[in-house]
Amino acid sequence: MPDNVQGPGNGRTALRADCANCFGLCCVALTLTRSADFAINKSAGEPCGNLREDFRCGIHSELRTRGYPGCTVYDCFGAGQKVSGETFDGQDWRGAPQTAGRMFKVFPVMRQLHELLWYLTEALSLEPARSLHGEIRRSLDETERLTHLPADALADLDVAAHREEVAGLLLRASRAVRATAPRGRKRDRRGADLIGARLRGADLRGVDLRGAYLIAADLTGADLRLADLIGADLRDADLRAADLTGSLFLTQAQLNAARGDTATKLPSSLERPAHWAR
Structure with a gap:
């Protein structure tokens, strides 16, 4: 390799x-x-x-x-x-x-x-x-x-x-x-319609959000550690103060499509988008 x-x-x-x-x-x-x-x-x-x-x-x-x-x-x-x-x-x-x-x-x-x-x-x-x-x-x-x-x-x-x-x-x-998340959380929200969902401060550790529609969802302060975000649509999702460290299969493009701020915690492999709030 x-x-x-x-x-x-x-x-x-x-x-x-x-x-x-x-x-x-x-x-x-x-x-x-x-x-x-x-x-x-x-x-x-x-x-x-x-x-x-x-x-x-x-x-x-x-x-x-x-x-x-x-x-x-x-x-x-x-x-x-x-x-x-x-x-x-x-x-x-x-x-x-x-x-x-x-x-x-x-x-x-x-x-x-x-x-x-x-x-x-x-x-x-x-x-x-x-x-x-x-x-x-x-x-x-x-x-x-x-x-x-x-x-x-x-x-x-x-x-x-x-x-x-x-x-x-x-x-x-x-x-x-995801099986290692608190209480072994493995909730399946794969492909779920969560457009505009109010998830402020939600504990989403270990949740399967593969392909979920999170367009314009309020994820302010949400805990997304160990959440699987592969293919999730985060366009205009509010990630201010959210914790994405340890989230699975998140990409730079997904972050660029969302909104966040300096309080948003990110995986070390990704960069804070320039257009996010300072």
Whole structure:
């Protein structure tokens, strides 16, 4: 297993977006729909009008005020630079237009694989799931191997089937960790509709919130330690003074979509979003 995916925090360097070494793939390959998140409609394969010739965003520092908050909560988990620098060996879609179609098809696949690497790397650091570490390491190695496939093989990869296999392993790791929560809490709120829910100060330790809809939920001062947040929708959720240390499978994109403050406690592997209250 490569050194750059050995553990949480700084060990995830290769799983963090490096826009300076990417050909602006998220600004081209993805579809944008005019909404509260995006100011325009854009088809997949069509460059965003804000993309500069150097593949950087022309309004990066103003995305939220210019109607593109959705861009600020997107995370490719380092897939952009992997596709740009390795899969296509530094050939960009402008200079080598024959690569564009395949590059834009490969990018979403690579993004999913890198997201799985993020979760598996975290799972490998979870002590209560130690009995699963052998399986987790093998799954991580296999996922890493897939990221190095040639472009055509990546484009044809059944990534959904691989995700399903990994998801089962991550769920088992989650259960092992959540079982250590006070009173063995393992409450299942997976996929629950908690939009706008009043959960201020709630004790959510060990709760399964995988895929839960927590849009605009009031989680002020809530205790989310050992809660499984994989895939939870935290858009506009109020996390001020909430405790997220030890929460499971939380990503930077989820934090960026939420609201918080300096009193919000975060896992060491994640950063406090710049737009949060000071």
